[in-house]
Amino acid sequence: MRYAIECIRQIASKTDKVILFHSATGKDSIALLDLCYPHFREVVCVYMYMVDGLEHIDKYIIWAKQRYPKAKFMAVPHYALTQYRKDGVFGCEQDPKQRIKSLSDITEDVREATGIEWAIYGFKQTDSLNRRIMLRGYEMQMINEPTKKAYPLSLYKNKDVEAYIKHKRLIPSLKYGNGQSQGTDVSNIPFLLFCKKYYPQDLERVIAVFPEVEKILFDYLNYDPKYEQDD
Template sequence: MTLLERTYRTIDLVRVKSNEAIVFCSLGKDSLVLLDLIYPKFDRVVCVFMYFVEGLEHIERYIKWVKAKYPKVEFIQVPHWNLTYILRSGMYCVPNPKIKLLKLADVDLAMRLKFGIDYVFFGMKKADSMNRRLMLNTYPDYENAGKVYPLADWTQRDVLTYMRQKVLPEPVRYSNKASGGIGFNLYCFLWLRKNYPSDLRKIIKAFPMSERILFEYDNGTK
C-alpha cells in the first residue's frame, strides 16, 4: 500500500461514518495538503483558521485563494488558543490576569459544538517531533475520539512533492531560518516591514511593546 493509499484509507474510514468534516487550517504546507486531500471526499468541509491578529492582508490573500479553490468550504477565523497565554502573561502587551487559559482541545470542542460535526482533521506528522511521533503511534488508523491525522506518516519531502504535483501555492516564508506561522520574532517583523508594513502596524497596535523587536535591531542593542 502506497503512502497516498494509506492516507486515503484513514480519510475513508471517517467518510463512511460522516459526510461532514472540520479541518484546522493554518494555511501552512501541511494544512493546505490536508485540505486538498479531504475536500473531494466530504459534502461539508469547515476550515478553522486560528489567528494571532485578525485581518492581516498577507493572510487574507491566502484565505481568498482557499475560498476560490475550494468553493464549498465554510471558512471561519477564531483567536488562537496561544493568545490566552500571551494576553494573560502580558507578552508585548498589558497583562490581563482575568483571561482564561485555553488549549487546542478547547478550540476543537468549541468548533464541534458550533457546527455539530464529530470529526476534526489535523495536519500533524510523526516527522514534526518526537512527541508527535509518540502520540500518533498510539492511535489506531490515526484517529482518536474524532481527531484524525491522515498525514501522520508523511515527511516534509512528501508534502512538498504533493504540492508541486497539485500546483498548490507556497505559503509565506518569513525567512530561511524561520518556520511556522506568524510570531514575535525578528525575521517575521523584518519581512512584514519590507513586504506588508500595514500588517506590521496592525500587530504593533494590538501588541504595542512588540515594536521593541525592531527598535533593538535598528539600534544594534540585540
C-alpha cells in the same frame, strides 16, 4: 499520499462533514484541504489567529475559497493568544480573568459552534518525539476513534507534503524564515521583517495589538550585527 487518502476515506465513511484546523499559509494545511475536499459534503477550515485580519494571510484564505468554493472558513483566537492576554505579553491588553485554552479546548468550542464531531489536524510523526509517540498509538497511526480526531499526514515528511503541493500545482506555502510557516510568535524577527518589507500595514496591525514588538524590531534593526540594511 495513499495512506492519507485511506485515512480520509475511513473518516468519510463515518461522517460527511469535518473540521479542519487550517493555518492558511502552511504546507500541511494547504495539502490537507486539497486531500479532504473531494470526500466531504462540508469542510469547515478553522484558522487560529494571533492578530486577526493580516492581509498576507487573508490572501491565502481568498485563494482557498476560490479553489474550494464549498469549503467554509472561520477564524478563532489561537490558544497561545489566551495566555498572552492573561499575562499581557508584549504589551497586549491584559485580562487577568482570561481563561487559558488548549488546542483541545479550541476544538470543543468549534465543535459546539458547528455541530461537527470529527476534527482533522496536520500533525506528523516527524514534527517531534512527543507527536511520534502519540500518533503511533492510534489506529493506522492516524485515527483516534474515541476522541474523533484524525491526522492523515502522520506518516509523511515535509518533503512529501511539498512534493504533493508541487504536483497538484497548489499555492506554495509561506515561510518567513528559518522554516517558520506561521505567525504564532509575534516577536519572531523573520516574521516581523517579512511584514515590514512586504506588508507594512500588517506590521502596523501587529504593533497595534502587541506594542512592545515595535521595540524588539527597532533593537534588531539598529543594534543586531547580523542585520544588514539593503542598499
